[in-house]
Amino acid sequence: MAAELVNVNEFQELARQALPKMYYDFYSGGAEDQHTLRENVEAFHRIIIRPRILVDVRRIDMSTTILGYHTSAPIMIAPTAMHKLAHPEGEVATARAAAACNTIMALSFTSTCTVEEVASSCNAIRFFQLYVYKRRDISALMVQRAEKNGFKAIILTVDTPRLGRREADIKNKMIVPQLKNLEGLLLAEVVSEKGSNLEAFASQTQDASLCWKDIAWLKSITNLPILIKGVLTREDAIKSLEVGVAGIVVSNHGARQLDYVPASITALEEVVLAVQGKIPILFDGGVRRGTDIFKALALGAQAILIGRPIIYGLAAKGEYGVRRVIEMLKDELELTMALSGCCTLKDISRSHVRTEHERRQCRL
Numbered sequence: 001m002a003a004e005l006v007n008v009n010e011f012q013e014l015a016r017q018a019l020p021k022m023y024y025d026f027y028s029g030g031a032e033d034q035h036t037l038r039e040n041v042e043a044f045h046r047i048i049i050r051p052r053i054l055v056d057v058r059r060i061d062m063s064t065t066i067l068g069y070h071t072s073a074p075i076m077i078a079p080t081a082m083h084k085l086a087h088p089e090g091e092v093a094t095a096r097a098a099a100a101c102n103t104i105m106a107l108s109f110t111s112t113c114t115v116e117e118v119a120s121s122c123n124a125i126r127f128f129q130l131y132v133y134k135r136r137d138i139s140a141l142m143v144q145r146a147e148k149n150g151f152k153a154i155i156l157t158v159d160t161p162r163l164g165r166r167e168a169d170i171k172n173k174m175i176v177p178q179l180k181n182l183e184g185l186l187l188a189e190v191v192s193e194k195g196s197n198l199e200a201f202a203s204q205t206q207d208a209s210l211c212w213k214d215i216a217w218l219k220s221i222t223n224l225p226i227l228i229k230g231v232l233t234r235e236d237a238i239k240s241l242e243v244g245v246a247g248i249v250v251s252n253h254g255a256r257q258l259d260y261v262p263a264s265i266t267a268l269e270e271v272v273l274a275v276q277g278k279i280p281i282l283f284d285g286g287v288r289r290g291t292d293i294f295k296a297l298a299l300g301a302q303a304i305l306i307g308r309p310i311i312y313g314l315a316a317k318g319e320y321g322v323r324r325v326i327e328m329l330k331d332e333l334e335l336t337m338a339l340s341g342c343c344t345l346k347d348i349s350r351s352h353v354r355t356e357h358e359r360r361q362c363r364l
């Protein structure tokens with residue numbers, strides 16, 4: 001009998017065994033030297049928790065609201081592309097797991113199930129992640145379809161004017177499958193003799209001219225709240241406030257775009273301080289443990305999103321695997337809260353963590 005899985009990291013090896021190398025490399029890889037990829041995880045290890053003792057922790061409440069939507073925990077599913085490469089049921093299985101766990105799923109623009117299929121599969125609360133294409137009509141149509149199908153917010157990803165250089169995909173000549181969402185709108189089949197077809201596809205489609213003034217355009221075509229995903233600096237946090245978005249996702253795209261940007265967790269507090277509580281700040285990148293979630297919340301995130309572990313769960317065990325990943329993280333967060341003397345998310349404060357920077361200052 002196979003040994004019981006005890007943490008989400010263990011799904012990665014199962015996914016590696018289950019997937020063709022080209023797809024596993026696509027999911028797991030980062031850009032260039034993959035420095036930021038390692039840092040996304042390792043920077044969490046350098047943050048220390050300062051627990052409080054002698055608190056009655058018989059009841060722990062992890063529930064919260066995100067943009068007004070109630071969830072069982074501050075954990076969301078990040079938008080990640082092409083779930084059917086991981087499992088035949090694709091994004092529908094992921095959405096069902098989100099519904100079972102009472103959490104929010106962000107559906108990727110480049111999904112392999114349509115917004116309609118995902119919407120009709122279950123009652124999960126869904127946000128729609130948007131890329132702005134050179135063909136603005138396609139992006140506008142996708143926003144309309146998401147709105148019509150009950151998606152509750154638009155997550156505009158802004159860190160991808162061009163695709164980051166993912167060397168494994170180049171070596172493997174990564175092939176883009178038919179993106180069902182875009183069927184009839186755009187041919188995903190780009191055949192590039194050289195390197196990654198994904199890169200060739202992105203350079204044909206992504207609008208590299210997208211800039212701050214275009215937020216007004218997006219607002220003019222939708223009534224949904226807009227979150228900007230990919231903010232890493234105080235300068236861009238302030239601009240996000242100026243253009244009037246509903247929230248920010250601090251993210252470096254799972255270290256798949258520009259290498260040597262800071263680990264997301266290192267950038268989080270800078271953004272939090274710039275925004276001064278005016279809009280919610282979500283966070284993703286490198287979250288693998290309940291303690292990671294606790295640290296991100298202590299540094300000011302309202303909720304976190306999970307990318308790769310969800311895909312690994314899906315690849316290893318379908319919908320059940322995704323559910324297990326979320327449940328494991330919830331269980332770990334609950335235990336972390338109990339052992340830190342925090343009964344509700346509001347109890348988690350800045351003084352519950354000490355960053356590497358603060359620890360260095362103490363030694364001086």
Ligand SMILES: Cc1cc2nc3c(=O)[nH]c(=O)nc-3n(C[C@H](O)[C@H](O)[C@H](O)COP(=O)(O)O)c2cc1C
Nearest residue numbers: 027078079080081108157253254284285286307308
């Ligand atoms: C395989 C893969 C595909 C992704 N596809 C998208 C995407 O389509 N749109 C997007 O905004 N972000 C995408 N991301 C980034 C995730 O939304 C998220 O920022 C990142 O995965 C978080 O880091 P983690 O994987 O360490 O949890 C992708 C990430 C991965 C690993």
